[in-house]
Amino acid sequence: MSGQDALFEYLLRLGDNALILGHRLSEWCGHSPALEEDLALSNVALDLIGQTQLWLNLAGEVEGKGRDADKLAYLRDARDFRNLLLVEQPNGDFAATMARQFYFDAWHYLLLRELTGSKDGRIGEIAAKGLKEVTYHLERSRDWILRLGDGTEESHRRMQAAIDDLWMYTGEMFESDEVEQAMMREGIGADLSSLHEPWLGLMRATTDEATLTLPQPGWAQRGGKRGMHSEHLGYILADLQFLQRAYPNAVW
Amino acid sequence: MYAQMVKTGVDHVQSKEEMSPEERAFQDRVDQDIKIEPKEWMPEAYRKTLIRQISQHAHSEIIGMQPEGNWITRAPTLERKAILLAKVQDEAGHGLYLYCAAETLGVSRDELMGQLNSGKAKYSSIFNYPTLTWADIGAIGWLVDGAAIMNQVPLQRCSYGPYSRAMIRICKEESFHQRQGYDIMTKLARGTPEQKQMAQDALNRWWWPSLMMFGPSDAESVHSAQSMRWKIKINSNDELRQKFVDQTVPQAEYLGLTVPDPDLKWNAERGHYDFGAISWDEFYQVIAGNGPCNRDRLRTRVKAYEEGRWVREAADAYAAKKAARAKAKAA
Numbered sequence: 001m002s003g004q005d006a007l008f009e010y011l012l013r014l015g016d017n018a019l020i021l022g023h024r025l026s027e028w029c030g031h032s033p034a035l036e037e038d039l040a041l042s043n044v045a046l047d048l049i050g051q052t053q054l055w056l057n058l059a060g061e062v063e064g065k066g067r068d069a070d071k072l073a074y075l076r077d078a079r080d081f082r083n084l085l086l087v088e089q090p091n092g093d094f095a096a097t098m099a100r101q102f103y104f105d106a107w108h109y110l111l112l113r114e115l116t117g118s119k120d121g122r123i124g125e126i127a128a129k130g131l132k133e134v135t136y137h138l139e140r141s142r143d144w145i146l147r148l149g150d151g152t153e154e155s156h157r158r159m160q161a162a163i164d165d166l167w168m169y170t171g172e173m174f175e176s177d178e179v180e181q182a183m184m185r186e187g188i189g190a191d192l193s194s195l196h197e198p199w200l201g202l203m204r205a206t207t208d209e210a211t212l213t214l215p216q217p218g219w220a221q222r223g224g225k226r227g228m229h230s231e232h233l234g235y236i237l238a239d240l241q242f243l244q245r246a247y248p249n250a251v252w
Numbered sequence: 253m254y255a256q257m258v259k260t261g262v263d264h265v266q267s268k269e270e271m272s273p274e275e276r277a278f279q280d281r282v283d284q285d286i287k288i289e290p291k292e293w294m295p296e297a298y299r300k301t302l303i304r305q306i307s308q309h310a311h312s313e314i315i316g317m318q319p320e321g322n323w324i325t326r327a328p329t330l331e332r333k334a335i336l337l338a339k340v341q342d343e344a345g346h347g348l349y350l351y352c353a354a355e356t357l358g359v360s361r362d363e364l365m366g367q368l369n370s371g372k373a374k375y376s377s378i379f380n381y382p383t384l385t386w387a388d389i390g391a392i393g394w395l396v397d398g399a400a401i402m403n404q405v406p407l408q409r410c411s412y413g414p415y416s417r418a419m420i421r422i423c424k425e426e427s428f429h430q431r432q433g434y435d436i437m438t439k440l441a442r443g444t445p446e447q448k449q450m451a452q453d454a455l456n457r458w459w460w461p462s463l464m465m466f467g468p469s470d471a472e473s474v475h476s477a478q479s480m481r482w483k484i485k486i487n488s489n490d491e492l493r494q495k496f497v498d499q500t501v502p503q504a505e506y507l508g509l510t511v512p513d514p515d516l517k518w519n520a521e522r523g524h525y526d527f528g529a530i531s532w533d534e535f536y537q538v539i540a541g542n543g544p545c546n547r548d549r550l551r552t553r554v555k556a557y558e559e560g561r562w563v564r565e566a567a568d569a570y571a572a573k574k575a576a577r578a579k580a581k582a583a
Contacts, residue, residue, distance in 0.1 A: 029324055
């Protein structure tokens with residue numbers, strides 16, 4: 001794999017995570033537990049859609065085949081998507097959405113913080129902009145883990161079930177394959193394994209405070225970043241891509 | 253409109269002679285365009301009418317999130333998706349300002365939402381129509397928000413301070429929404445034949461329900477006369493509807509679309525467009541709960557509210573625990 005190919009793949013992973021999680025969060029709009037949450041979840045979704053545009057436009061530029069963020073988002077099939085399995089998981093109840101969000105935000109925050117020092121200035125710039133937003137996302141999702149974990153008996157039960165349920169999708173975030181290793185060697189990407197300890201530290205501190213039990217290390221589901229997804233992604237794309245597929249070459 | 257046919261509870265408009273000294277002083281302030289603020293004395297009928305009107309408006313914003321929210325996950329580009337999501341988010345914000353304005357009149361948001369969920373409170377008839385294609389998102393922005401603006405711009409000057417201030421904020425955002433809607437329609441009207449057809453179909457379906465939004469003629473209505481006297485209604489329904497038609501027809505022509513009304517004709521003598529008869533039967537059916545989406549809209553709202561109950565309870569419980577701990581620590 002050439003350096004350019006690895007960079008393209010790397011950028012797709014960053015962009016697809018933001019795209020798919022932003023899409024999932026946007027499904028909540030109008031259906032959340034309170035108006036304040038409709039506003040807040042939409043804000044996070046909007047940040048992620050904005051980050052998607054930046055990462056995928058840069059990916060298209062690096063690829064050099066005339067594809068922009070929209071072409072990449074709307075005209076690839078599931079096997080070409082590179083997002084983590086975690087972010088495509090269904091919203092479930094509010095606890096499941098917040099567990100997914102907290103796992104991702106904590107990792108996203110640590111990753112972007114590393115990427116602000118990337119040798120590729122374009123990546124450093126997008127990471128710096130994203131980091132400001134993700135700092136707030138993390139604060140918010142952490143806060144909900146505390147409120148639901150240490151709220152009522154029901155919310156505690158639901159929150160514990162959610163963190164248990166999604167745990168197996170977190171391992172994939174810290175494993176490097178040849179794309180990430182190549183990017184790390186060139187000083188463009190981050191060392192994912194180095195993010196694991198600080199991430200676990202934040203998880204432990206938060207679940208302790210929330211009176212929850214952090215699951216034990218176990219089998220990790222993996223494959224999203226290499227295009228091996230769960231069945232859920234196909235349905236996301238069926239929604240997301242409907243108009244672009246039904247009316248090829250139309251301008252909207 | 254977002255609030256339609258609001259009852260005032262009066263059987264005739266009081267003359268100054270019939271008013272108590274307090275009522276007279278109140279009416280004098282209204283006549284002089286002095287804003288009424290929450291702590292001031294106000295007639296009970298004014299307070300109750302305002303609660304009905306503002307909450308109906310708030311409910312319309314909240315229910316209105318559904319037809320447009322229906323296309324958030326299917327918006328055709330990342331930019332369109334972000335704009336639509338931000339728009340529906342604005343509607344949640346409008347609902348929030350309006351519930352807050354209603355709360356200044358001594359009613360809680362939970363009470364009002366309870367009235368909506370039980371089917372007792374009304375919301376605008378327009379949101380009981382389905383959004384079948386992407387062009388409907390354009391048509392709603394252009395026509396529905398356009399009609400709403402017609403009514404809300406004058407309400408910025410209404411007599412009740414908190415409502416007037418909420419309207420000022422809302423109008424700024426609504427006019428942005430309307431431009432976005434028209435922009436979607438422009439793209440479609442200049443697009444492929446299929447897109448143009450989609451735009452025309454959306455105009456066909458949304459035109460008449462948009463005209464119905466203003467409500468039946470209220471020239472003879474005691475309630476409207478009383479609301480106008482209180483300056484919580486500024487123009488008659490027919491005036492606003494005419495203004496809307498006059499503004500919108502040239503916009504449709506510019507898009508190359510046909511307004512679905514064979515009787516529509518410029519009347520040089522009146523300086524206005526004449527237009528055909530509105531099907532008020534349909535309007536009353538929709539208001540009575542028989543529109544294509546009434547049941548779905550309400551069920552979706554109740555489901556979100558009920559499924560969110562444990563989350564709201566947990567947030568309250570956590571806040572109480574936190575406060576108790578802080579208190580114990582301070583002691």
